[in-house]
Amino acid sequence: MLRLPSTHAAITAPLVASSAGFPGIPIGRSLLDGRAFHLSPVLTPTTVLPSTNSLALGGLGSGKSTTGKIRIRREIVHHQHQAVVIDSFGEENAGEWAPLTRSLGGKVIQAEDFTLNPVSPLLPAPVREQLVRSLIAAVEPHALTPQATHALQHALTHPKARSLGAVVDALVSPEDGRWPAARLATWGEEAAIALSRYTEGSLVGLFDGRDASLPPTDLPILSFDFARLDRNSPAIPSLMAAISCWAEHVWLPQSTAPHRHLVLEEAWQILLSPATAELIQRLLKNSRKLGLSLDVLMHTLSDLGDGRAQDLARLCEVAHVGRLSAEEAAIVGALLDLPAWAISEIPRLDPGQAVWKVGPAYVDIVHTVLSEEEAALTDTSSRRRAAQQLLTLDVEGDVEADVEADVEAGVEAGVEAGVEADVEAGVEGDVEGDVEAGVEADVEGDVEADARHHDVVRAAREGRLSEAAELAVIGERDDIRAYGINSGPALAWLSTRAVVAELSGSATTAAQLRATVTRMGGEINWWENAPGGAGGAGGQVGQDGAPLPSPGPAEAAEGGQPVRRRWRVWLPAAAAAVLALAVVGVWQQADADSQQEERQQKAATYKGKSAAKITADGVDAEVVARWTKKRDAVIVELRSYLDPDAAYLRVEAGGRSAASTRGGDRFVRDPEVSVPVSDPLADVTVQVAVGGTSWREGDRGTVRTIRLSPSDVAYDGETGEKLPG
Incomplete structure (x- = not known):
């Protein structure tokens, strides 16, 4: 169970919060008291939950979407509920909800296949x-x-x-x-x-047909998949407006299910759109009467700004918050009125764990429990993990090559001769003494076996491969930050990842990882060979049943107290000098390591899109960038969205430019350029010029420089300020 600080508030608040219970589907287990946590908002008395709407927040990999999917699946299976999902994000051009939807006998409607005649005689x-x-x-x-x-x-x-x-x-x-x-x-x-x-314009084909049929209303789940659309496409708010209106006026009146769910994945796009915000607010306020729950999922509240959209979030009586930064946790805590102990825990939550608030008073920390089938249906992080693994291997290869080159260069430059001279002069004894006294403790770093490695391997052996890979990435990341990328604890995770790769059927990856450990002087599967480890008998057992390593006879200090296990290094004098040069090489590599870690973070958050809203010369415009599927080019477009004041638009990037003027037309066309890129993770800097009511032929217009990141973030190129997207 979770250990909280031993202040009065931290002790009493969780106990009071966890003393209640709710009817409904099983979700997971409380980390405060270990009891099973159940909840179906519609089965909870109105005195506790006036509405049945829920809000899910959490960063990438926090498990918020997984928990949302599991709740919907179990409500459909156990209580015959119905669900309509607006799904705007996924991997490999497929929405996150597609596998789950098909497994339940539902239907996935792709955005490009969706047509609706809004004035069809079928509609009142x-x-x-x-x-x-x-x-x-x-x-x-x-x-x-x-x-x-x-x-x-x-x-x-x-x-x-x-x-x-x-x-x-x-x-x-x-x-x-x-x-x-x-x-x-x-x-x-x-x-x-x-x-x-x-x-006639860019949205032709969506709503202009005469015979387009309406989506079915009798399926257990229906998912509208927008994943293939550009997130900044004007089609998205239009489609959302139409689907939301259809749900309110067609689906809800015709559905015969005991309760319905409207799921908004990446909901900030819907809540910020004027076309849908009013409708969503009406549905939120009348959810009980309509027999409807709105289940809203998004990354952070910052996506909603400070206005009306955050007010809509307050109408959700159920909230579960996964791992967020400390800054975001404070914002969420203030909006949801969470106690201080809960806010402080949010940045430290592991994947699948969340702070839950139900009604005005109940607060708990719950770990979502999945079956193997559910884990396979809800896995949405495979691409992120693959990127992390690829970049980690790149880092290891770069560090090994650079360190080996530094060592060889040092020996060739005469270090070997210098060491021999020192030995002849009588320094040999001092060098060996230094090695025994200090190198053992400091050079390789302490590697203390812990239950994390056993948890990872056990999960992999039980078939929970996705969970094992994610736990290994988290453990390796934490130890790299704590001890350094070439430390003993970091190398130990390469051995553990090799076991996971082998159990996943990737023998090549496992061999590469083990070869890396050997070349860098580590011990393959050191933790399995430790007394009390996975390969030994006996030993202590952790709270989840995993064996914990115990010290062997040679590792016990006087009085029987165990000491930390270290990798032993016995080096002759010359090797000690060479090793010192290697350490220098590692320090010289620090900047490169930092850059690689930054690239790893960029790869994990890669979306292939970016946008920035600007106002120049009285014109509201937007710069939109889309990276191609091959990631070898980026298409940059300057949009004015038919602003009648726009007279001149120009965009320039990578030495290429495009411009358009209104001329005799009523509106100016949106210019765009395609720019080749060699690094798909690198930001792209563009220069745009906008001419409005004051623009005259020959004028340069108002010029802005903007830096666009493929992680869907944009910055002012001159001030560095983050721009709204």
């Missing part, structure tokens, strides 16, 4: 109007004035308004009604321009 008249209004708001939030709304209502009553194109025609060329046709045409102009994006 109020639903048709709401859908069209949502589509307008998604691309032109300010177009729906009271006059424009009246013009739209008039156009929708036209007998031929059975497709979106026909609605645009009815707005542009209306018939006389309560108001003259000329006035109706003027009122409906902005709405017609907005809808023309779906019939």
Whole structure:
């Protein structure tokens, strides 16, 4: 169980919080008192949970999405609930929820295959109007004035308004009604321009068909997969607006399930969109009455900014928070009113662990428990782990090559002769004494066997390969930070990872890892050979049943107290001098190690996209970068989203540029350039120029320099300030 600081608050608060229990599906086990943790919000009395909505937060690899998927799966299997998922992120161009959805007999609808006629006769008249209004708001939030709304209502009553194109025609060329046709045409102009994006512009094909059918409403789970779309695509808010409206007005009334779930993966995109925020707020407030739970999943609250979107998060009565940075933990704690002891634990949580808050008072720390089948269906970190493993091997190879070169160069330069001269002069005894007294303790570093290695190998032998690989990465990362990349503890993890690779069927990787350990002077499987280790009998047992290493007779100090086990090094005088040079080489490699660690972090957070919103010369624009699938080029585009004030746009990167002017057109076209890149993890610096109402032919426009990172972050190129995306 979790050990908390022994302050009064840390002791009493968890005990009070964990004294309650809830009905429903099993989720995991409390780390405060060891009891099983169950929860189905819909089965919990309204006096405890006025609403059934939930909020899941956590960084990459924290397990928030896994817990969210397991909750939905178990509610469907045990209680016959239904779920609709808006899934906007995944690996290999497939949404995170696809495997789970198919395993439950559900359906995955790809974004490019989704079509919906918002004015289909299959939909009631109020639903048709709401859908069209949502589509307008998604691309032109300010177009729906009271006059424009009246013009739209008039156009929708036209007998031929059975497709979106026909609605645009009815707005542009209306018939006389309560108001003259000329006035109706003027009122409906902005709405017609907005809808023309779906019939003639970049969003053509999504909503302009006449015979598009509606998604089914009788499946246990339905997943709308947006993973193949650019995260900055204007199609995403439009699709979300349409699906949310369909869910409220079609799916909920027709569903016969005892309870329904609307799951919003990467929910910040939905909560920040004007087209969907109002609808989501209405669903959150009326969830109990509608028989609906909104389950919102995202990385951090910072994604929502400081405005209305965070207010929506407060409407969730259930929250589980995985590992976050200390800064993010403080923000979440303030919003959710978490106690200080819980906030302090958030940055230290392991994968699968989360601080749970249920209702106004219950707070617990719970570890989600998975079956092998569930672990396979919910694994979403394979690409991140592969990147970490590849970069770790690159680091090891670079360090080995550089250290060996330094040692050889030192010997060739005359160190060997110098050592021999010292030995002849009588220094041999002093050198050997130094080796025995100090090198053993300091050069290789202390390697103290602990239960972490046994936990990893046991998980791999039990078939929990993904969990074992992730635990090994975490252990290796912690020991690299604590002792250094060439330390004994770090080398020990290479041996452990070799065992995991072998059990995973990757004999080549296992051999490479073991060869690396041997070349760097480590002992293969040192922890298994330790007394009391995996290869020995007896010894202590950890809280999870893993054997803990115990000291052998030669490792016990006087009085029977165990001492820390060290790798023993017995070196002759010349070898000691060479080893000293090797240590110098390692120190010279420190900067390179730091750079490699930074690249490892970039690889783990790689998304292949980036965007920055800017305002220049009165024009609201956005710089969007998309790395190609082969990662050999990046496409940079400057968008104005039909801003009527935009007169000139120019983008330049990597020696290439593109520009466009409004000319005789109503709107300026969005310029883009394709720039070759040799390092897909490196940031790309672009220069953009925007001309607005004050721009004249020949002017340079307002120039901004922006640095775009493939981890979906952008910075001002001059000040270094992070820009909104």
